[in-house]
Amino acid sequence: MTADTVWAQSRLVIATDGRGTYDITTEIGREVNASGVARGLAHLFVHHTSASLIICENADPAVRSDLEAFMARQVPDGDPLFRHVDEGADDMPAHVRSILTQTSLTLPVADAGLILGTWQGIYLWEHRRRPHRRTLTITVNGEAGTG
Amino acid sequence: MTADTVWAQSRLVIATDGRGTYDITTEIGREVNASGVARGLAHLFVHHTSASLIICENADPAVRSDLEAFMARQVPDGDPLFRHVDEGADDMPAHVRSILTQTSLTLPVADAGLILGTWQGIYLWEHRRRPHRRTLTITVNGEAGTG
Amino acid sequence: MTADTVWAQSRLVIATDGRGTYDITTEIGREVNASGVARGLAHLFVHHTSASLIICENADPAVRSDLEAFMARQVPDGDPLFRHVDEGADDMPAHVRSILTQTSLTLPVADAGLILGTWQGIYLWEHRRRPHRRTLTITVNGEAGTG
Numbered sequence: 001m002t003a004d005t006v007w008a009q010s011r012l013v014i015a016t017d018g019r020g021t022y023d024i025t026t027e028i029g030r031e032v033n034a035s036g037v038a039r040g041l042a043h044l045f046v047h048h049t050s051a052s053l054i055i056c057e058n059a060d061p062a063v064r065s066d067l068e069a070f071m072a073r074q075v076p077d078g079d080p081l082f083r084h085v086d087e088g089a090d091d092m093p094a095h096v097r098s099i100l101t102q103t104s105l106t107l108p109v110a111d112a113g114l115i116l117g118t119w120q121g122i123y124l125w126e127h128r129r130r131p132h133r134r135t136l137t138i139t140v141n142g143e144a145g146t147g
Numbered sequence: 148m149t150a151d152t153v154w155a156q157s158r159l160v161i162a163t164d165g166r167g168t169y170d171i172t173t174e175i176g177r178e179v180n181a182s183g184v185a186r187g188l189a190h191l192f193v194h195h196t197s198a199s200l201i202i203c204e205n206a207d208p209a210v211r212s213d214l215e216a217f218m219a220r221q222v223p224d225g226d227p228l229f230r231h232v233d234e235g236a237d238d239m240p241a242h243v244r245s246i247l248t249q250t251s252l253t254l255p256v257a258d259a260g261l262i263l264g265t266w267q268g269i270y271l272w273e274h275r276r277r278p279h280r281r282t283l284t285i286t287v288n289g290e291a292g293t294g
Numbered sequence: 295m296t297a298d299t300v301w302a303q304s305r306l307v308i309a310t311d312g313r314g315t316y317d318i319t320t321e322i323g324r325e326v327n328a329s330g331v332a333r334g335l336a337h338l339f340v341h342h343t344s345a346s347l348i349i350c351e352n353a354d355p356a357v358r359s360d361l362e363a364f365m366a367r368q369v370p371d372g373d374p375l376f377r378h379v380d381e382g383a384d385d386m387p388a389h390v391r392s393i394l395t396q397t398s399l400t401l402p403v404a405d406a407g408l409i410l411g412t413w414q415g416i417y418l419w420e421h422r423r424r425p426h427r428r429t430l431t432i433t434v435n436g437e438a439g440t441g
Contacts, residue, residue, distance in 0.1 A: 043253055056393060057344075074368075081217065104252065192400075230356045
């Protein structure tokens, strides 16, 4: 017998307070649980080019502040190299940071839930200094079941 | 009632004029429309290690020239660090640029089309200086329907 | 007639000897062949934040040693920028390297096998200096068939 294939798609809007990483693991896990998929994949997509998605160590907050410090040195705001500056000194760096990380993530689902590693968290990374509302689409696909 | 699951797979060959970003949003959208998928995912894969895929701001061309300038500074051609130089000063930098960006992209499909953000375009990024023909495989999977 | 949809999911554990790239193309191809999927997608996910996945040129080993040299310069061990240092000088650099590359890869499947480009290999990139056991989940999804 073949299990039914389920497709579930939903939107998530995250209000950010400006540059920084926002843990969305719980929200994504909830969408996966609600989808009715027992085994398959979950896909996250952020509809912006100045915010991105990462999977990052979730235990020590210093990891994420170090990551921010690394990017600030690698892709500094106000870099005289950039000509796309109309929207501010952090605009072009936000696009570069976004391209060096991920616009989408695909994650395995088993037993009706996300199966991340122990130290893996899912983060939305806001690259602009000002607060923004960021829209994500979550698509869950797999075999129907409750685990 | 469960909608039928559709799998559509096609090839796309892009002739590049050498290093630079090539907007392929229209071509990808066309494949998605032709697939018969109403809701699901589209996957793009580039079969090369010296060209890559990015989602980038699509309004101001300066964003993409700034991006090129950033990479030229970060991963310069002719870097004395590199030993893999037989195929030219731009060969190893092309591999590094490819690895720092994406070999594949997965994008959400709804209402029988791609649902990108307003400012998101899909680009093939040619990293070699000479013109090349680049092969992509596009796989669209989802529930059948016309939106 | 619609072909049956197959979902196959398996685990792969790779024992690494410490920092470096490990070719897993054969192992992944074997899982794809065993899945019974003729046409679809294969998804690889590494359950760690200090090891990652890349698709890289597979002919000249100098490409991968150059890549390692590039990362050693870009994200050096013992960088005084980092505060997350309890687990060693290579710990935070491993997290950064992981985020600059990929935690997951999605690859096209056709004719019951992976369809990579001629020069594309799949590598697990261990970023820690000491040996580790790295767990991957492989999910293969597509139309049933033997090619």
